[in-house]
Amino acid sequence: MTAAVSTSQLSKAFGSHFVLRDITTQVQPGDVVGVIGKNGAGKTTLLETMLGFSPLTSGSVQVFGQDPMAMSAATKARIGFVPQQEELLPTLTGRRQLALNGSFYPRWDNALLERLAREWEVPLERRSGELSGGEKQKLSTLMALGNQPDLLVLDEPVASLDPLARRRFLQQLLEIATDTTRAVIFSSHIVSDLERVANRIWILREGRLLWDGETEKLKQSVQRLHINANRALPANLGVPNTLSERRASNGSSATVTVRDPSPILIDDLAARLDAHVESEGLGLEDIFLEIHA
Amino acid sequence: MNSVLRIALTYFYMLPLQRWLNIAGLLLLSCGALMAFLGLPVNGARAVFTLCTFGVTLILLVPSFGGGLAMRLASRPSIVHLRPHGRFKVLLGSTLAMTLVALIAVIPAATTQWFIATSGHGPGSRYPQALETLAFFWPVAAVGWILIFAASRTLLLALAFPLIPMGALQLPVLLQRFPAFRPHNLVAIGASAWLIFGFWYLLGKGAKPAAAPNGAFANPGSGPVQYQWLVGARNEESGENTPARAMACYLLGTSSIRVFVFTGLWLTAIFLGMALLIPSSKPQGGLLLFMLPFLGVNSAIMGFSAARRARLLWLRNGLHRNELFRLTERIALRGPMTTWGIVGGAITVFMLVTQPGSAQTVLTFVAAQCLFAVCLFYTGMALVRNWDASDVALSLGILLLMIIQMIYAHPLGGIPPLQPLITLLVAAVLLLPVRWYAKWRWAGLDWRLIRPPQLDWRRR
Numbered sequence: 010m011t012a013a014v015s016t017s018q019l020s021k022a023f024g025s026h027f028v029l030r031d032i033t034t035q036v037q038p039g040d041v042v043g044v045i046g047k048n049g050a051g052k053t054t055l056l057e058t059m060l061g062f063s064p065l066t067s068g069s070v071q072v073f074g075q076d077p078m079a080m081s082a083a084t085k086a087r088i089g090f091v092p093q094q095e096e097l098l099p100t101l102t103g104r105r106q107l108a109l110n111g112s113f114y115p116r117w118d119n120a121l122l123e124r125l126a127r128e129w130e131v132p133l134e135r136r137s138g139e140l141s142g143g144e145k146q147k148l149s150t151l152m153a154l155g156n157q158p159d160l161l162v163l164d165e166p167v168a169s170l171d172p173l174a175r176r177r178f179l180q181q182l183l184e185i186a187t188d189t190t191r192a193v194i195f196s197s198h199i200v201s202d203l204e205r206v207a208n209r210i211w212i213l214r215e216g217r218l219l220w221d222g223e224t225e226k227l228k229q230s231v232q233r234l235h236i237n238a239n240r241a242l243p244a245n246l247g248v249p250n251t252l253s254e255r256r257a258s259n260g261s262s263a264t265v266t267v268r269d270p271s272p273i274l275i276d277d278l279a280a281r282l283d284a285h286v287e288s289e290g291l292g293l294e295d296i297f298l299e300i301h302a
Numbered sequence: 303m304n305s306v307l308r309i310a311l312t313y314f315y316m317l318p319l320q321r322w323l324n325i326a327g328l329l330l331l332s333c334g335a336l337m338a339f340l341g342l343p344v345n346g347a348r349a350v351f352t353l354c355t356f357g358v359t360l361i362l363l364v365p366s367f368g369g370g371l372a373m374r375l376a377s378r379p380s381i382v383h384l385r386p387h388g389r390f391k392v393l394l395g396s397t398l399a400m401t402l403v404a405l406i407a408v409i410p411a412a413t414t415q416w417f418i419a420t421s422g423h424g425p426g427s428r429y430p431q432a433l434e435t436l437a438f439f440w441p442v443a444a445v446g447w448i449l450i451f452a453a454s455r456t457l458l459l460a461l462a463f464p465l466i467p468m469g470a471l472q473l474p475v476l477l478q479r480f481p482a483f484r485p486h487n488l489v490a491i492g493a494s495a496w497l498i499f500g501f502w503y504l505l506g507k508g509a510k511p512a513a514a515p516n517g518a519f520a521n522p523g524s525g526p527v528q529y530q531w532l533v534g535a536r537n538e539e540s541g542e543n544t545p546a547r548a549m550a551c552y553l554l555g556t557s558s559i560r561v562f563v564f565t566g567l568w569l570t571a572i573f574l575g576m577a578l579l580i581p582s583s584k585p586q587g588g589l590l591l592f593m594l595p596f597l598g599v600n601s602a603i604m605g606f607s608a609a610r611r612a613r614l615l616w617l618r619n620g621l622h623r624n625e626l627f628r629l630t631e632r633i634a635l636r637g638p639m640t641t642w643g644i645v646g647g648a649i650t651v652f653m654l655v656t657q658p659g660s661a662q663t664v665l666t667f668v669a670a671q672c673l674f675a676v677c678l679f680y681t682g683m684a685l686v687r688n689w690d691a692s693d694v695a696l697s698l699g700i701l702l703l704m705i706i707q708m709i710y711a712h713p714l715g716g717i718p719p720l721q722p723l724i725t726l727l728v729a730a731v732l733l734l735p736v737r738w739y740a741k742w743r744w745a746g747l748d749w750r751l752i753r754p755p756q757l758d759w760r761r762r
Binding site for chain 1: 544552617618
């Protein structure tokens with residue numbers, strides 16, 4: 010099956026400043042990919058470069074097997090995109106915008122949009138210039154869903170939504186995700202949301218893809234070790250793949266976050282440091298914080 | 303005091319483009335000053351005056367025309383309410399900026415007079431005196447600032463825009479005709495107006511936000527509700543949902559041509575009204591022809607805006623960059639050229655009626671300006687590199703051409719018959735290369751570099 014998106018050594022620079030470096034990855038139909046990273050990590054640039062809004066500097070990208078800068082109309086019709094900054098026409102009502110947008114696509118599901126608009130409480134009769142930030146975001150998402158996209162790309166789609174709307178939106182996203190012919194890529198700063206729906210995670214730091222893999226594997230691969238020794242700990246604990254290390258003021262306790270710990274690490278540490286070592290699994294948010302610590 | 307000074311200086315670098323305008327302006331000013339200092343007799347005082355005037359114009363373009371609007375934007379509650387003595391500082395800073403505008407405007411007169419006094423080239427009486435110029439510019443800047451501040455609250459700002467160059471050109475004539483407007487009277491009028499405005503600004507409820515801070519890039523019909531019937535915004539909800547209509551809406555903000563017709567009629571009314579009410583320009587209507595190059599700027603803005611808004615169609619209509627370029631030019635050129643056609647047509651008819659003897663010259667001139675407006679549209683479409691050196695070079699090149707042909711047009715003294723023909727030829731030769739260049743740039747168009755103007759708008 011053709012990958013929805015595949016990139017190889019993708020790099021993007023503005024002038025001499027590289028925003029993305031050597032990104033190689035694939036998104037298969039059925040994947041729900043959550044993209045996280047600090048502000049300026051390159052999330053939006055990555056998503057927009059993948060979709061041909063921005064030419065890449067080196068490497069390659071393919072969307073359904075085509076160069077995004079030269080995608081056919083049929084391929085573009087398989088994509089739904091919600092930009093970070095809404096791009097609605099403020100003088101038109103939501104209903105009119107949905108209808109006008111629908112005129113571009115051969116398969117436009119009005120019934121689905123009417124249902125979602127009711128469920129998400131989007132006032133389609135009002136001009137979008139008069140809508141609140143959250144309502145605009147919901148309308149933008151509706152516009153991206155109408156063509157029943159095989160690849161749905163959402164750039165911070167829930168930033169302005171209240172918790173209830175976020176939950177409904179994520180439920181809808183899960184429904185889409187259960188269809189194994191579709192792929193979803195979405196970025197968000199609300200990591201708990203990503204954890205709930207994404208089966209794959211991309212962590213971007215300074216334009217590099219720091220993690221690209223299944224969410225569960227990521228959570229298993231990062232552990233926090235609580236070390237309580239009977240005597241003062243040495244200056245160098247000698248823990249491989251340390252992400253962060255915090256010591257208590259008494260000098261005999263420490264908390265170390267490690268990546269890919271070996272099965273014998275805990276026993277080895279306990280013996281070497283004469284300490285009681287406990288390991289703790291971390292949530293996605295903690296992992297994100299540890300990685301950026 | 304530091305914050306007041308900072309506010310004042312901000313008016314001179316508030317837009318990224320101003321950096322380049324300031325550099326170009328300073329360069330021209332330096333050339334003028336150097337000629338004056340060395341006493342070079344090349345073209346004498348005229349060359350010094352012309353160089354300095356263009357230099358000063360580039361530097362003052364934004365602060366003098368945009369100062370009032372910028373002051374309203376700087377009067378947001380988050381700026382003036384949350385800072386100690388916020389309003390007072392913004393008012394003082396603006397007063398200082400306005401005074402700086404007037405002082406900089408004096409440079410051409412002062413340099414030229416100094417050149418004449420030291421070198422003895424050219425008659426000093428032909429050029430304005432420094433003090434006279436200051437006495438003229440300070441009150442004009444003050445009143446202009448207040449008017450733009452007031453107009454920026456409503457749709458009037460866009461509608462009043464054509465009055466600015468027209469008014470600036472007519473002002474000296476008006477002042478000559480009405481002796482009450484002597485320099486000292488003007489200063490008194492300007493100072494009084496500014497004082498009253500200052501008291502209102504400090505003691506009033508506070509400045510309301512600007513109606514359309516994105517000016518020419520705003521969606522037609524996105525202004526105050528009561529004006530929307532004028533531009534047909536209410537009609538957008540009816541009619542068939544077709545890709546053609548959708549594409550026009552995304553590129554222009556409207557599928558109706560009404561807003562462009564309305565703009566054309568409005569501009570025609572202003573131009574003809576002023577030409578008829580102030581019959582001082584010789585030959586009559588010469589000034590009208592002089593407005594046509596300014597009208598071309600409207601096309602450049604539309605091309606500039608369309609290049610950004612084309613992003614909205616990228617995933618929707620399935621076209622490649624080149625095809626999208628062709629579609630954009632087809633749809634977006636229609637608007638400004640409708641406006642241009644109405645104004646240009648009306649001016650042509652007026653000129654042919656009032657001066658049937660110079661019909662050929664007038665028709666050639668109008669045709670040249672029409673072609674030049676199309677060139678400016680493609681220039682706007684080619685400016686897609688977020689004001690890098692190539693964007694700036696292209697803009698300055700076109701600006702230079704515009705200035706040269708405006709000098710040649712010499713509206714107040716009549717148009718020499720050969721010059722419109724030369725302009726027509728230049729515009730015709732320029733058109734295809736500029737279009738090709740814009741199309742070439744679109745092949746690598748990066749919508750991460752240039753984004754559509756802020757489409758957001760909420761009823762206040």
